[in-house]
Amino acid sequence: MQKLLNQPGSYVDETLDGILLAHGDILRRVDDEPRAIVRRDAGTRTKVAIVTGGGSGHLPLFLGYVGEGLADGCAVGNLFASPSAQQMLAVMRAVSTGAGVLQLYGNYSGDRLNFDIAARMAGAEGIESTTALGADDVASAPPDSRVDRRGVAGIAFAYKTAGAAAEEGGSLVEVTEIAQRTLTRTRSMGVALAPCVLPTVGEPNFEVEPGFMELGMGIHGEPGVSRGRLKPADSVVDEMWEAVIGDFDDSLKESVAVLVNGLGATPSEELYIMYRRVAQRAEASGLRIVLSHVGEYATSLEMVGASISVLALDDDLERLLRAPARFWPSRFLRT
Amino acid sequence: MQKLLNQPGSYVDETLDGILLAHGDILRRVDDEPRAIVRRDAGTRTKVAIVTGGGSGHLPLFLGYVGEGLADGCAVGNLFASPSAQQMLAVMRAVSTGAGVLQLYGNYSGDRLNFDIAARMAGAEGIESTTALGADDVASAPPDSRVDRRGVAGIAFAYKTAGAAAEEGGSLVEVTEIAQRTLTRTRSMGVALAPCVLPTVGEPNFEVEPGFMELGMGIHGEPGVSRGRLKPADSVVDEMWEAVIGDFDDSLKESVAVLVNGLGATPSEELYIMYRRVAQRAEASGLRIVLSHVGEYATSLEMVGASISVLALDDDLERLLRAPARFWPSRFLRT
Amino acid sequence: MRLTIDSVAFRQALIGASQALIDSKRELGRLDAAGGDGDLGVTLETGFAAARHHLEQSEQEGIDTQIRMVGEILCREAPSTMGTLFGTALTMASMSFASESLNGSSLVEFLEQLADEIAALGRVEEGQRTALDALRPAARAARIAHDASGGDVDKVLHAACAAAAAGAEATASMPAVVGRARWTAERAAGSVDAGARACAIWLCALHVGMDQ
Amino acid sequence: MRLTIDSVAFRQALIGASQALIDSKRELGRLDAAGGDGDLGVTLETGFAAARHHLEQSEQEGIDTQIRMVGEILCREAPSTMGTLFGTALTMASMSFASESLNGSSLVEFLEQLADEIAALGRVEEGQRTALDALRPAARAARIAHDASGGDVDKVLHAACAAAAAGAEATASMPAVVGRARWTAERAAGSVDAGARACAIWLCALHVGMDQ
Ligand SMILES: Nc1ncnc2c1ncn2[C@@H]1O[C@H](COP(=O)(O)OP(=O)(O)O)[C@@H](O)[C@H]1O
Ligand SMILES: Nc1ncnc2c1ncn2[C@@H]1O[C@H](COP(=O)(O)OP(=O)(O)O)[C@@H](O)[C@H]1O
Ligand SMILES: [Mg+2]
Ligand SMILES: [Mg+2]
Numbered sequence A, B: 001m002q003k004l005l006n007q008p009g010s011y012v013d014e015t016l017d018g019i020l021l022a023h024g025d026i027l028r029r030v031d032d033e034p035r036a037i038v039r040r041d042a043g044t045r046t047k048v049a050i051v052t053g054g055g056s057g058h059l060p061l062f063l064g065y066v067g068e069g070l071a072d073g074c075a076v077g078n079l080f081a082s083p084s085a086q087q088m089l090a091v092m093r094a095v096s097t098g099a100g101v102l103q104l105y106g107n108y109s110g111d112r113l114n115f116d117i118a119a120r121m122a123g124a125e126g127i128e129s130t131t132a133l134g135a136d137d138v139a140s141a142p143p144d145s146r147v148d149r150r151g152v153a154g155i156a157f158a159y160k161t162a163g164a165a166a167e168e169g170g171s172l173v174e175v176t177e178i179a180q181r182t183l184t185r186t187r188s189m190g191v192a193l194a195p196c197v198l199p200t201v202g203e204p205n206f207e208v209e210p211g212f213m214e215l216g217m218g219i220h221g222e223p224g225v226s227r228g229r230l231k232p233a234d235s236v237v238d239e240m241w242e243a244v245i246g247d248f249d250d251s252l253k254e255s256v257a258v259l260v261n262g263l264g265a266t267p268s269e270e271l272y273i274m275y276r277r278v279a280q281r282a283e284a285s286g287l288r289i290v291l292s293h294v295g296e297y298a299t300s301l302e303m304v305g306a307s308i309s310v311l312a313l314d315d316d317l318e319r320l321l322r323a324p325a326r327f328w329p330s331r332f333l334r335t
Numbered sequence C, D: 001m002r003l004t005i006d007s008v009a010f011r012q013a014l015i016g017a018s019q020a021l022i023d024s025k026r027e028l029g030r031l032d033a034a035g036g037d038g039d040l041g042v043t044l045e046t047g048f049a050a051a052r053h054h055l056e057q058s059e060q061e062g063i064d065t066q067i068r069m070v071g072e073i074l075c076r077e078a079p080s081t082m083g084t085l086f087g088t089a090l091t092m093a094s095m096s097f098a099s100e101s102l103n104g105s106s107l108v109e110f111l112e113q114l115a116d117e118i119a120a121l122g123r124v125e126e127g128q129r130t131a132l133d134a135l136r137p138a139a140r141a142a143r144i145a146h147d148a149s150g151g152d153v154d155k156v157l158h159a160a161c162a163a164a165a166a167g168a169e170a171t172a173s174m175p176a177v178v179g180r181a182r183w184t185a186e187r188a189a190g191s192v193d194a195g196a197r198a199c200a201i202w203l204c205a206l207h208v209g210m211d212q
């Protein structure tokens, strides 16, 4: 395990310590819940609050999306495991200002069970909440079972649009509608070329032999749609692009936002090689890429691979995507 | 080779195509020199121009630092190989507005040879230029041969300070002095846990056996100061921190800027685990971390490892580091 | 023939059952990796280590409280799908018990309620390759053994253990339709469901622990 | 005994020498990896492939132009340390030649100038584990062979090849003091300097190519 860590068991907490030390001007811990982290200014201004959370090992997911113009708080689980309902409730309490709370997270059963429990507990305390689930991975279920799909990198779009809608003063219903509209209009697909190792487990959770790849693999190594020989990047992108675009209904008009996401160890050079092909394909399909993002938005430790996400824009979503936001994972030389 | 690419020989050009497609609002190619890339607005406003360049495979180095408040243009070499003097000259011509050009790049012999030739050719055309070399890697030569040291991630600080000084209207002498002052006050050290593979070569350029690490290794796999068993992150940071801090002369007062840089495949979780220790050590030494940056600032494709850079601040440098800048590698959901 | 178990013996058995899951970290991790994301071994190790620690510190607790505390600790420390389902189910089912001692029929009711809660919370039926495929057969076998033996707690637990183990084995040939494993049809084929196996390990260790 | 070489034969030999470096990609890459960053094989392959392509397209070029073009192409297409030094040195030294044909003494002067340029541009002396440790002995041996043979170009080139090869071998025991290899003392120990080896390959292929 070629990793820079101390005890595997303290991996998550030490990561959080480092994040809070580096970004203490943006983030703070909730008292007595070290895994419940909120915006430094959480709870001070009346607005709809957005809470998120999930397993660790996916930075910048989920905590990276806590910041001005994005989410307000995050419950942080162990590696690849949901945080607890108590931790989620602590986040909800800390961010709630009476305008309601949107739970925005990925469609995994552990997270759903716990967020649902947290919502019930919060409701008992008078905190109203709604839910929007990222379920963008087209490889994880056929179109007629869309609600069963897992959430991958595409949720980044929803943090941005819903975050902007909340910042603008939208009501809980409005912010929820924006989040759900964004998620409903987002499709993603990934490809894995090599696994990662959970430090607490100490061995890879799946195998991809050298020279092979798995198309459609999820960010925890959930199996994809096909395993085969590693092909040239353009062919890989073509297959992913066709699966993603082919899955859209008539919501896909002219304008799209695109995210080419690295899973951890794939160099950004290769993400741009992929983006090049995506841009070619979009142009050939008469699609206009209005916003593009190439980098790491949802990783799986040092997994090798990438994913492509497409959001079918409408005017509202485009405007909200362009709103200002403070994304601490990409700060550069500025406080 | 678990890589997403087409032909190894087109790796660099396709990466550039993707970057220009994604960031065409910030960057453009110089006519007839596809490897010479400048700010879209290059040459339109009279100011000292900053040019950089070097081998590919290190994104965001070097091209990532072209943008408002940073460098004005970049010559892009093949993987781990200098760009040519002609390419550098093309960049210098495109960015020059008569106020002079600062060549700011890393201390490698191929780059020096070519930048020096380019400077002579530019001089013959009436373009005045100066040079500032990143030579921050304390592991690469003892303090009494500081000029022999290689440049690693620390140059990021100099792009920021010199870029801000140029943006403020500083003269060539002033901007050069700021760049050199920044570089003289910067120290770095890296650690490698596993090599990368140049796609054009197809095999790792060095070996680090599992369970081992090499302290002080350079970003091309140049050997470091010691190879030994992989230790806990805190011990690794301690060794790096002591080497970096111990190398400073009396320029190190109270305030520092810190960069914890991933070499490619190391997850940002682990960079924050390292930063946590850095912050502890800084506090114990009575140093105040005024600005901190944790992420990928100078990589080596998918090399596993990290580096720590420290800049001993003074008031000028701190002010310049805080100036606005447009760093395209970390754009998020915003044009 | 034993008709009751007191809270001291039950606590020892619960500590042993916690330890059994801690010791199965690697096996459960690998089973979960085959059909899921591979965290279950670590997750239950973390959760049951906290549970064991609590049990060791609190000698005075009654049986109902012991079970409820294990459930709450799992929910807090091991909140993955399995940890949450099992923890919540334990918390709910803890009400089947009195504080001082348990008898065969409260044990059977507890097992039945455990299965009911998992089925309700997880929205699953038998045959869907989940923890329920160990728990439901265990509850059924426990009821039969109870009636046949006139309420012998050891017989009840023995039957539950054997049925849970067999039920877990049988999941190897079931197609997954819920949870993460539903995405893994092929890869998980032929391997036992991790959550079902965890239930069998827990019940069998409880049996062995109380038999002592 | 051959006293002159015409531009047609020289072009063929230059093409052969380019091919020899293309074919040595792997060897040179590994040698450079031992002491440097491992790019030299690819870098020279790229540069000499472009050079060969040019030579094949331009049948009318004189010897001086051929050498200058190879030099300029290397500077443009292979601008690493070695590519730039060798390319620049070739460009400068191309002036030793006439256009139509070369003789033994212009060949010796060319080799001497090549070594002088590398020494000046790279600021190196013999014994520092660089390309110069192949080129300087080659120039010296060429001068001796020229004087002894009365200007036989084949003898001159044979001597240059042999001395360059021996000089390159000798670098294996030299400590590096310049270039990337100065940081690699230990790792490179015992292996031949990549740049010196490249010079030997080039000179020997030139010799073989002109001998045909
Ligand atoms: N809906 C469900 N109902 C009952 N048990 C379930 C359900 N979904 C999953 N499980 C059980 O949970 C186990 C996996 O647990 P765990 O690793 O905690 O899940 P995850 O990592 O997906 O959150 C499975 O082996 C299965 O037995
Ligand atoms: N200052 C120098 N003078 C002469 N030759 C040099 C010098 N520095 C390096 N070399 C030669 O260059 C070779 C490495 O070439 P190359 O791979 O192009 O360098 P880099 O990758 O460091 O730019 C070395 O093996 C050595 O022979
Ligand atoms: Mg999990
Ligand atoms: Mg090089």
Ligand SMILES: [Mg+2]
Pocket: C032, C036, C037, C038, C039, C040, C080
């Ligand atoms: Mg799991």
Ligand SMILES: [Mg+2]
Pocket: D032, D036, D037, D038, D039, D040, D080
């Ligand atoms: Mg080299």
